[in-house]
Every structure is written in structure tokens, then in C-alpha cells.
Amino acid sequence: MAATHHTPSGVTGMARICLYGDLQRFGRRIDLRVKTGAEAIRALATQLPVFRQKLNEGWYQVRIAGRDAGENELSARLNEPLQMVP
16 A cells, blocks of 8 residues: 555546655655544554554644645545654
């Protein structure tokens, strides 16, 4: 499900996740076949147990289209890259 290679922007169902700061050790840009931001975060946490641990231990800001994302935005269809910033 997770891939750290560039995916053509025309591929449907793919979401780009951009990680910053200490999360970059998991990859700077990750393309996932998911529909929502919440689904993307769950997929990363499931595939990478250390990623889940990092999320539980730290505080991270989640942004979509340059804006802070709350629960409503995370459950909406993901049309822009999701960014996770410490």
C-alpha cells in the first residue's frame, strides 16, 4: 500500500503524504491508495509501527492544501497533499 516513489498525478485514488521534521525518517513523500487523510494516517501507522509510536509520543500539525486539518477535513475526500509537520 505505501510507496516512496513518485506517482503520476493522473493516477486516481492515490494520495500524497508529505512528512516533515523527525517524521522524514519514514520518507519525505509517500503515495498511498487511500481516499481520506484519516485513512492515510491509519495506513502509515499500521504499516510502520514505529510511525504510530512517534505519533503517540509527539505533537504534529496536519495540513491539507496549506490549512490546518481537523476531524472534518481528515474524513473528507483527500484531493490535495496531506502534510504532517512537528
